[in-house]
Amino acid sequence: MTQTASGANVIIVGAGVVGCSIAFHLARAGARVRVFDKGGICAGMSARSGALVRMHYTFAPEAELAWKSHNYFQNWGEIVGGRCGFVETGFAVVVDERNASRLRANVTMLQSVGVNTEVVTAAELRKLEPHAFVDDVALAAYEPHSGYADPVATTESLASAAKRHGAEFLVNTAVAGIIHSGERVTGIVDGVGRVHEADAVCVVAGPWTDALLAPLGVKIGIKSERAQIAFFKRPPQIQHCIYIDTIAGSYFRPHGGDMTLAGLGGWKAEAEANPDDFRESNDDDFVAAVRERLAKRIPAMADAPYSRGHAGIYDVSPDARAVMGRVPGVERLFVAAGFSGTGFKTAPTVGASMAELILNCTSTTVDLTPFGFDRILNGRMIESPNEYEMGAGFGHKL
Numbered sequence: 134m135t136q137t138a139s140g141a142n143v144i145i146v147g148a149g150v151v152g153c154s155i156a157f158h159l160a161r162a163g164a165r166v167r168v169f170d171k172g173g174i175c176a177g178m179s180a181r182s183g184a185l186v187r188m189h190y191t192f193a194p195e196a197e198l199a200w201k202s203h204n205y206f207q208n209w210g211e212i213v214g215g216r217c218g219f220v221e222t223g224f225a226v227v228v229d230e231r232n233a234s235r236l237r238a239n240v241t242m243l244q245s246v247g248v249n250t251e252v253v254t255a256a257e258l259r260k261l262e263p264h265a266f267v268d269d270v271a272l273a274a275y276e277p278h279s280g281y282a283d284p285v286a287t288t289e290s291l292a293s294a295a296k297r298h299g300a301e302f303l304v305n306t307a308v309a310g311i312i313h314s315g316e317r318v319t320g321i322v323d324g325v326g327r328v329h330e331a332d333a334v335c336v337v338a339g340p341w342t343d344a345l346l347a348p349l350g351v352k353i354g355i356k357s358e359r360a361q362i363a364f365f366k367r368p369p370q371i372q373h374c375i376y377i378d379t380i381a382g383s384y385f386r387p388h389g390g391d392m393t394l395a396g397l398g399g400w401k402a403e404a405e406a407n408p409d410d411f412r413e414s415n416d417d418d419f420v421a422a423v424r425e426r427l428a429k430r431i432p433a434m435a436d437a438p439y440s441r442g443h444a445g446i447y448d449v450s451p452d453a454r455a456v457m458g459r460v461p462g463v464e465r466l467f468v469a470a471g472f473s474g475t476g477f478k479t480a481p482t483v484g485a486s487m488a489e490l491i492l493n494c495t496s497t498t499v500d501l502t503p504f505g506f507d508r509i510l511n512g513r514m515i516e517s518p519n520e521y522e523m524g525a526g527f528g529h530k531l
Contacts, residue, residue: 143164198486266431308321316464359406450470
């Protein structure tokens, strides 16, 4: 295979939103792509995502991934085709005095990346969000053009676009192992023993990733963490933007005109949850807790009726940030996993960058080097200088 291999034969393991994005970008570039998944397209966490489309991060490379992905969501029909269901609502991160200086520094960093964001005071936030309680807010970072999307429509449209460019999806086909000759990958073996040859393999298997890498002598150290979100009925006269509330310890967003989706990050995190056997419905105490914290920011939601909810499995890396790039020890083997709940909003640009890395040996849309596997092996985890002190509801970094 030449360095720039437009006709490369690439296997992707995993048909979630990130896997489908990589497949789309590879196929559009002329690669021969096959996507394997033991379930169907969007059968895992992608379908259960809160589907926030925001750009506020404390780590500049992550913010760049989100910022460049935002352009996809705003122009989905032209870039990908089909629909992603993007709704622009605005987005706010609210902090108390503990985090005020960190927020100012992060907004300066985000603006340098290109993100349309600004620092607003509590009084300014009250004008933007008249239904919000802001007396405990020191500052907020506000993104006027952020919003949310439909995670299933997003994933399925990426898959459809990949298929239009010739990609093949082998659903309900488990991958039992990665095969290699010497130090070079040669393909995969499926669950019934069939060998599928490839020039390159990219593992995008979420919480199942380490099981595929372990026979090769490497692992990310992913923890499978059960995470829940709940939907509450919202009085039609109450409107609000998307919030990450570092004070109360919650995040929430509108869902249509009369619902609010809310979650609590790593609340009572069930690390080592079994991704093949977990409770998919909400816990009663979670529903009570998330409603209470939602009401701290939007008091009119204190008695909001619970409508429905679900749980999914996050693939949490040791530093709660994605691992993307080459897998050490086996040439032409790649990984994109450990997204720790951030995969949806960055998936379009992750797909573009991973496709470049696989085909051209370097990623130019966004340099993925900071997310490389080496940091895991060397114990040099990603730490931003202005990480927030998060409320009790969060187990992951922002």
